[in-house]
Amino acid sequence: MELTLDGIAWRARERLDPEVWDFIEGGAGEERTLAANTAAFDRVRLRPSVLRGVRHPETVAKILGRTWDAPVAVAPVAYHTLAHPEGELATVRGTAAAAKVPVVVSTFASRTFEELAAEATVPLWLQVYCMRDRRVTARLVERAGNAGFEALVLTVDTPHLGRRLRDLRNGFRLPAGTVPANLEGDGFAEPSSHARWAFDPDVDWSVVDWLRSVSPLPILVKGILTGADATRSVEAGVDGIVVSNHGGRQLDGVPATLDVLPEVVAAAGGRVPILVDGGVRRGRDVLAALALGADAVLIGRPVLHGLATGGADGVKDVFTILLDELTDAMSLAGLRTIADAGPQLVSQVPPDRRTDGSVTRAGARDGTGNGGELRLADLHASVADPAMDTMNFLNEVTSRYPGAVSFAPGRPYAGFFDTEQMFGYVRRYLDHLAGQGRSPAEVRETVFQYGPAAGLIRELIAGSLRADEDIEVPPESIVVTVGCQEAMFLTLRALISGPDDVLLVTNPCYVGITGAARLLDAEVVAVEEDEDGLSCGALEAAAEAVRARGKRPRAVYVVPDHANPSGVTMPLQARRALLDLAARIGVLVLEDSPYRLVSPGARVPALKSLDRTRQVIHLGSYAKTVFPGARIGFVVADQPVVAPDGGTGLLAAELAKIKSMVTVNTSPLSQAVVAGALLESGGRLSEFTTETAAHYGEAMRFTLECLEHEFPAERRTRLGVSWNAPSGGFFLTLRVPFRAGNAALTRSAKDFGVIWTPMSYFYPQGGGRHEIRLSTSYLTHADIEEGVARLGAFVESAATRRGAT
Numbered sequence: 001m002e003l004t005l006d007g008i009a010w011r012a013r014e015r016l017d018p019e020v021w022d023f024i025e026g027g028a029g030e031e032r033t034l035a036a037n038t039a040a041f042d043r044v045r046l047r048p049s050v051l052r053g054v055r056h057p058e059t060v061a062k063i064l065g066r067t068w069d070a071p072v073a074v075a076p077v078a079y080h081t082l083a084h085p086e087g088e089l090a091t092v093r094g095t096a097a098a099a100k101v102p103v104v105v106s107t108f109a110s111r112t113f114e115e116l117a118a119e120a121t122v123p124l125w126l127q128v129y130c131m132r133d134r135r136v137t138a139r140l141v142e143r144a145g146n147a148g149f150e151a152l153v154l155t156v157d158t159p160h161l162g163r164r165l166r167d168l169r170n171g172f173r174l175p176a177g178t179v180p181a182n183l184e185g186d187g188f189a190e191p192s193s194h195a196r197w198a199f200d201p202d203v204d205w206s207v208v209d210w211l212r213s214v215s216p217l218p219i220l221v222k223g224i225l226t227g228a229d230a231t232r233s234v235e236a237g238v239d240g241i242v243v244s245n246h247g248g249r250q251l252d253g254v255p256a257t258l259d260v261l262p263e264v265v266a267a268a269g270g271r272v273p274i275l276v277d278g279g280v281r282r283g284r285d286v287l288a289a290l291a292l293g294a295d296a297v298l299i300g301r302p303v304l305h306g307l308a309t310g311g312a313d314g315v316k317d318v319f320t321i322l323l324d325e326l327t328d329a330m331s332l333a334g335l336r337t338i339a340d341a342g343p344q345l346v347s348q349v350p351p352d353r354r355t356d357g358s359v360t361r362a363g364a365r366d367g368t369g370n371g372g373e374l375r376l377a378d379l380h381a382s383v384a385d386p387a388m389d390t391m392n393f394l395n396e397v398t399s400r401y402p403g404a405v406s407f408a409p410g411r412p413y414a415g416f417f418d419t420e421q422m423f424g425y426v427r428r429y430l431d432h433l434a435g436q437g438r439s440p441a442e443v444r445e446t447v448f449q450y451g452p453a454a455g456l457i458r459e460l461i462a463g464s465l466r467a468d469e470d471i472e473v474p475p476e477s478i479v480v481t482v483g484c485q486e487a488m489f490l491t492l493r494a495l496i497s498g499p500d501d502v503l504l505v506t507n508p509c510y511v512g513i514t515g516a517a518r519l520l521d522a523e524v525v526a527v528e529e530d531e532d533g534l535s536c537g538a539l540e541a542a543a544e545a546v547r548a549r550g551k552r553p554r555a556v557y558v559v560p561d562h563a564n565p566s567g568v569t570m571p572l573q574a575r576r577a578l579l580d581l582a583a584r585i586g587v588l589v590l591e592d593s594p595y596r597l598v599s600p601g602a603r604v605p606a607l608k609s610l611d612r613t614r615q616v617i618h619l620g621s622y623a624k625t626v627f628p629g630a631r632i633g634f635v636v637a638d639q640p641v642v643a644p645d646g647g648t649g650l651l652a653a654e655l656a657k658i659k660s661m662v663t664v665n666t667s668p669l670s671q672a673v674v675a676g677a678l679l680e681s682g683g684r685l686s687e688f689t690t691e692t693a694a695h696y697g698e699a700m701r702f703t704l705e706c707l708e709h710e711f712p713a714e715r716r717t718r719l720g721v722s723w724n725a726p727s728g729g730f731f732l733t734l735r736v737p738f739r740a741g742n743a744a745l746t747r748s749a750k751d752f753g754v755i756w757t758p759m760s761y762f763y764p765q766g767g768g769r770h771e772i773r774l775s776t777s778y779l780t781h782a783d784i785e786e787g788v789a790r791l792g793a794f795v796e797s798a799a800t801r802r803g804a805t
Contacts, residue, residue, distance in 0.1 A: 029252025094315025283325025425676025455480025562729020599728025
């Protein structure tokens with residue numbers, strides 16, 4: 001058995017579908033309140049009283065006339081069958097096996113009140129949402145009362161469900177068979193959507209009287225966070241208060257429940273019992289809540305963790321651990337009974353203090369020697385964004401199953417790399433500098449010192465763009481960056497001047513640009529991609545919608561050639577149409593085409609080469625053409641920038657200013673390697689990469705051939721499988737008849753030995769749930785053939801499991 005609730009949570013995460021895990025664990029908005037709930041308990045310091053001779057602490061509590069074994073109850077959580085097939089039945093059994101404490105049953109329980117009551121040897125309470133149709137609520141309350149439920153817990157913080165970003169990104173829907181067993185009708189699959197039309201948004205304090213009129217059961221109100229509302233609750237005649245922020249799932253940015261508990265307790269003045277939920281994960285957390293005035297605590301997520309790991313036995317484990325920790329903490333703190341847990345037991349470390357003692361909103365946990373721990377809630381919201389963790393998950397799967405064939409990494413084929421090349425390239429560049437008349441001291445200075453922020457090799461890059469891409473730009477319009485990722489970051493930092501500026505991206509989209517936008521708090525709006533790439537009609541509609549909200553569509557990001565992740569290439573006519581539209585609606589185009597020069601066949605002209613109005617900012621990289629380890633990218637930003645005094649410069653100069661405060665400069669040694677390659681090829685990397693382009697083209701062709709062999713027409717039709725056929729690049733998209741998320745990926749790697757990338761990673765506003773991305777670039781033909789065969793077996797199995805065949 002695990003020794004802590006955190007240990008049980010880790011085991012649960014391994015067993016649950018990642019989308020279900022996100023539904024259970026996620027909070028609203030940036031999840032600051034979610035993080036604050038546990039952080040508040042972390043700030044509590046217990047002050048034990050010694051030599052008290054406490055051998056067997058007494059944990060019993062008496063609330064609403066009932067004696068509980070401990071001041072702990074199960075919080076209302078919907079759909080326990082998400083964690084275990086027996087759902088709330090297992091919860092009731094497991095709770096009873098550990099302690100006689102109440103279970104608060106959700107309106108959205110997945111087991112009927114009657115079957116729970118028949119099983120229960122612990123008190124059952126009903127959590128109540130007030131529906132628009134009061135008859136629905138009244139019937140639920142009546143059924144619960146008839147079944148022997150002992151109290152009603154009216155949730156008062158939910159006129160509708162909060163904006164839960166994990167669920168939105170996942171496009172979460174309840175799995176088939178998971179339904180509210182005590183409600184009639186349908187439309188429950190999308191919880192947020194259902195709540196919008198079913199919950200009563202106009203409910204007010206009169207609901208307490210109404211509820212009293214339909215049931216004699218005691219009424220507690222759940223969702224109180226202020227002393228003023230506590231006073232109103234008591235005046236309304238409630239029988240108890242639950243201090244709750246809905247586990248951080250409603251309004252993000254509200255305080256942690258433990259932080260407002262003393263205010264609520266003071267306002268209630270002992271007239272009704274006070275319960276609190278949110279963030280309780282240890283026995284000492286229970287003590288902290290009791291010391292600050294609570295009569296009991298409710299726990300929610302840990303119960304589902306226990307269910308996921310062991311059904312009823314897992315729930316029993318949760319309560320056993322919690323109560324063992326509670327009695328242990330009471331004994332060591334010198335408490336004979338829970339009534340001894342008063343304010344003298346605790347001190348609280350403030351959320352943050354400056355050196356002058358003034359309180360700040362965020363920062364270090366304290367300045368009094370408690371270590372360098374930081375609270376996630378006080379870091380930038382992007383670090384807690386699940387989307388930022390997707391590639392880490394992919395890397396974790398790859399490392400866990402090293403024998404699997406991986407179609408995930410979009411990296412170059414290593415067979416083209418020769419260690420000696422680097423030395424040759426550097427020598428070629430140094431000779432070039434000497435040939436320009438630079439002295440040995442000047443050459444040494446060039447490669448050993450920082451160098452200009454805008455870069456050392458802009459002239460060579462400009463010449464290569466002219467020779468290879470027919471892009472005619474002055475060297476001063478170029479900034480050399482640390483990979484293309486920095487080029488994206490610098491460009492967005494310059495263009496997105498405030499919260500009203502919006503970045504438009506293709507849907508699906510490369511995660512690098514959306515990640516950079518997230519780091520900069522820039523709003524992203526996805527624009528659908530069609531068979532010709534970015535849809536101009538969808539782009540114009542999206543831009544109009546952004547303007548209708550009083551915001552400005554600033555730029556649109558596209559990968560016009562063999563796009564990552566979809567593999568789509570924009571034809572010439574579509575490129576011209578995009579440039580015309582961008583000029584007409586005043587939107588800049590961010591062009592990123594890393595696969596152009598490593599794909600076989602004739603190339604469609606780059607957007608920048610067609611640009612006559614300086615509408616395009618061109619983002620470039622030498623990761624695919626030279627080698628990724630050089631980490632050299634660039635941005636062509638020849639747009640004029642007019643200063644307040646009327647002077648004019650180039651956007652590139654502004655980007656260089658930003659770069660000087662970020663990476664200062666791009667490694668001169670790395671620039672030297674790339675410069676040597678440019679010089680060696682006479683500026684024509686397209687000729688330098690002829691062999692690599694042929695290799696990647698052949699890898700794509702062979703992958704498509706293997707797919708045709710593995711999925712002949714009859715099997716494709718039967719399974720509902722299809723794919724596109726890119727003419728180059730590294731990626732193609734496979735459509736499958738099942739949800740291709742993290743859970744499916746893990747099963748594919750573990751049981752079938754093949755790894756791929758869920759396309760849902762690349763849809764910033766949801767989508768791609770039935771698509772996978774295959775990368776063909778770095779695998780040998782033998783790897784591809786074996787990998788596609790394994791993929792076929794996995795798809796057949798997954799489709800059969802989902803009833804798709």
